[in-house]
Amino acid sequence: MPAASPLLIGLSAVMVAIQEGEPHVLVTRRPSGEEALPFGPFDPDNHRTFDLSLRGWVREQTGFELGYVEQLYTFGDKDRETPEATVVDAPPNAHVISVGYLALTPEEKPVAANFEARWRSWYQYFPWEDHRGGRPALIDAEIAPRLKTWAAGNERRLERARTAFALDGARWAEERVLERYELL
Known part of the structure; x- marks a missing residue:
């Protein structure tokens, strides 16, 4: 052993x-x-x-x-x-x-x-959580494309990314901060 x-x-x-x-x-x-x-x-x-x-x-x-x-x-x-x-x-x-x-x-x-x-x-460490001025551009410009590449062909991963980062029209849920952190 x-x-x-x-x-x-x-x-x-x-x-x-x-x-x-x-x-x-x-x-x-x-x-x-x-x-x-x-x-x-x-x-x-x-x-x-x-x-x-x-x-x-x-x-x-x-x-x-x-x-x-x-x-x-x-x-x-x-x-x-x-x-x-x-x-x-x-x-x-x-x-x-x-x-x-x-x-x-x-x-x-x-x-x-x-x-x-x-x-x-x-927000220096979690810029995607700062919605005081609306949805941070970082999500759609950098995070979403990388998550979609990571999730390509895997519906479970894609749903996880959609839910965590409010992709494809999903609703943003502040309480999902830990899920977002774990995904990244």
């Missing part, structure tokens, strides 16, 4: 604040320079609970003290990580289970200069 892949449980925090009517998220900067959500591995030898581990990682990376947090979603599909989303210091061939948490704060709290963390517009 082959050896099992190493298992890594990662904890991510999405901290959201509304600034002038627009959602913002707190991101950190990875050593490679990319922005990322605060993230850290759960270590059962050193962390009694996921919650305590998450709070520790967020404090260490941003200086931010979390209030109420809600477990949002767990991503566990094998091989779902892209090269851009590899986990720093993860063992080779690790199977990563990511547990995402949502933390809402009434306003952006300043981040101390000694932390590599910044508040960024939610």
Whole structure:
């Protein structure tokens, strides 16, 4: 029997604040320079609970003290990580289970200069979700053609794309944000 892949449980925090009517998220900067959500591995030898581990990682990376947090979603599909989303210091061939948490704060709290963390517009990362000025052109110009190519000949995939991104006259449903994210 082959050896099992190493298992890594990662904890991510999405901290959201509304600034002038627009959602913002707190991101950190990875050593490679990319922005990322605060993230850290759960270590059962050193962390009694996921919650305590998450709070520790967020404090260490941003200086931010979390209030109420809600477990949002767990991503566990094998091989779902892209090269851009590899986990720093993860063992080779690790199977990563990511547990995402949502933390809402009434306003952006300043981040101390000694932390590599910044508040960024939610729409910088999810421009297709910004319908304040109507349907974003990005959907029909870039996303829809690529989804239709991906779904060609597969009615189930095509229906999934239509429903998620309101293609071919389907109604836009704000609550399908996770489905859109997973499709992309």
